[in-house]
Amino acid sequence: MPLLVIYNPVCGDSTAKSFFDESVLPLLQSSGKVVDKIVATEHPNHAGQVLVQFLNEHEGEVVVVLGSGDGTLNECITTLSSAEFTGARSGAPPKVVFVLVPSGTANALYSTLFPPPTEGITDAGYRLQSVKSYLTGAKTIPLTLAITTLSSPPSARKRPQAKISAVVVSTCMHASILKDSEALRKEIPGLERFKVAAQQNSTKWYNSWVKLLPAPGAEVVQIYDQSAGAFVDHPESHSDDPIVDLDGPFAYFLATVNVDRLEPAFMISPLSSRIPPPEAACDLVIVRPFRSPNVSADTPETREAFVPTLWKVLGEAYHQGSHVNLRYNENGEATTEGDGPSVVEYIRCGGWEWIPVDDDEDAHYLCSDGAISKIEKEGRAVCSAAAPAAGAGFLVHV
Ligand SMILES: Nc1ncnc2c1ncn2[C@@H]1O[C@H](COP(=O)(O)OP(=O)(O)OP(=O)(O)O)[C@@H](O)[C@H]1O
Numbered sequence: 559m560p561l562l563v564i565y566n567p568v569c570g571d572s573t574a575k576s577f578f579d580e581s582v583l584p585l586l587q588s589s590g591k592v593v594d595k596i597v598a599t600e601h602p603n604h605a606g607q608v609l610v611q612f613l614n615e616h617e618g619e620v621v622v623v624l625g626s627g628d629g630t631l632n633e634c635i636t637t638l639s640s641a642e643f644t645g646a647r648s649g650a651p652p653k654v655v656f657v658l659v660p661s662g663t664a665n666a667l668y669s670t671l672f673p674p675p676t677e678g679i680t681d682a683g684y685r686l687q688s689v690k691s692y693l694t695g696a697k698t699i700p701l702t703l704a705i706t707t708l709s710s711p712p713s714a715r716k717r718p719q720a721k722i723s724a725v726v727v728s729t730c731m732h733a734s735i736l737k738d739s740e741a742l743r744k745e746i747p748g749l750e751r752f753k754v755a756a757q758q759n760s761t762k763w764y765n766s767w768v769k770l771l772p773a774p775g776a777e778v779v780q781i782y783d784q785s786a787g788a789f790v791d792h793p794e795s796h797s798d799d800p801i802v803d804l805d806g807p808f809a810y811f812l813a814t815v816n817v818d819r820l821e822p823a824f825m826i827s828p829l830s831s832r833i834p835p836p837e838a839a840c841d842l843v844i845v846r847p848f849r850s851p852n853v854s855a856d857t858p859e860t861r862e863a864f865v866p867t868l869w870k871v872l873g874e875a876y877h878q879g880s881h882v883n884l885r886y887n888e889n890g891e892a893t894t895e896g897d898g899p900s901v902v903e904y905i906r907c908g909g910w911e912w913i914p915v916d917d918d919e920d921a922h923y924l925c926s927d928g929a930i931s932k933i934e935k936e937g938r939a940v941c942s943a944a945a946p947a948a949g950a951g952f953l954v955h956v
Pocket of ligand 1: 662
């Protein structure tokens with residue numbers, strides 16, 4: 559099978575080149591693998607261009623050993639999804655098998671597929687697990703894609719734009735943090751900028767209309783029931799009318815595919831690995847402040863008073879994803895011992911619509927695998943989870 563090696567020399571702590579030169583390439587060679595092409599990316603989107611060119615030059619399914627974070631993987635998938643192929647490939651979507659070498663900052667997909675702790679294993683050993691799976695011919699798994707269509711208002715008569723994600727699609731706090739941390743990059747180069755951006759956005763609530771749609775093979779939308787420890791049918795989703803409408807305001811709204819975490823310890827959608835979906839689906843983590851018994855109005859004071867609840871949710875996500883078990887107690891505190899409403903609504907669905915309220919500027923931002931888009935005024939974002947067509951799509955060695 560044709561073998562392409564791509565690494566991003568500037569992602570994460572910029573060690574991809576030395577790791578490939580000293581560990582990955584020698585291991586491939588000593589295992590008898592012939593590499594057809596090796597490319598160090600030179601600019602954003604380069605990885606996708608290289609992959610499309612490689613596919614045009616080779617037949618059948620190809621293997622890509624990819625040294626990067628989630629952003630470069632996304633570039634490969636996005637470029638390929640809209641590429642026009644020539645010759646034997648025209649009309650037949652390609653099949654690409656990725657062998658991941660985590661080299662980015664967060665490596666959400668890799669740390670989900672190969673979860674820490676890593677005791678008893680060296681750093682190099684940890685990073686070579688997908689390579690070893692490839693060398694031993696072990697398992698591959700298909701990636702589900704989340705396809706988000708950003709539409710303009712009907713009067714604009716513009717084509718919708720599609721964003722493809724293999725990890726996360728979010729609005730609200732997560733999108734705001736990603737947007738603002740980019741603006742802080744020059745001023746604060748390290749991870750500290752995410753904390754500063756989180757502080758800047760801690761009192762924001764976001765107004766939007768939301769619809770939840772069932773997965774193609776499921777009749778209804780599902781919601782996690784803490785008492786049952788299982789997904790159950792959403793009480794407002796019925797087989798004759800499965801779409802669920804949710805009112806805002808929202809503090810947190812984040813959907814994942816393929817991953818249970820966004821960085822090794824930040825397990826924001828833990829049920830995607832604890833109770834794996836039987837088919838392509840999004841796991842949605844939602845926090846709506848009005849579920850709190852202490853919140854009955856949207857005022858600067860109630861927003862300020864809600865900040866500890868939001869921090870509690872995010873803090874518990876770092877503790878094996880235990881935010882999914884938080885409930886309000888009689889004092890309105892978020893606690894795992896409470897018996898009131900769940901603080902987080904954890905939804906499993908086929909997709910969702912986000913229609914931001916016009917005058918809420920902040921509700922118009924959407925994050926797709928780290929890239930920020932702006933939804934136009936009177937526009938909307940519609941996201942759906944998609945499984946690859948048989949014989950095509952993206953797989954990962956695990
Ligand atoms: N030579 C290059 N110079 C500058 N940017 C590059 C170069 N090659 C790739 N890039 C860009 O680097 C960005 C970051 O890469 P990537 O997302 O893989 O790593 P990361 O952000 O460190 O990790 P993670 O996504 O896991 O947090 C990508 O958006 C890609 O476009």
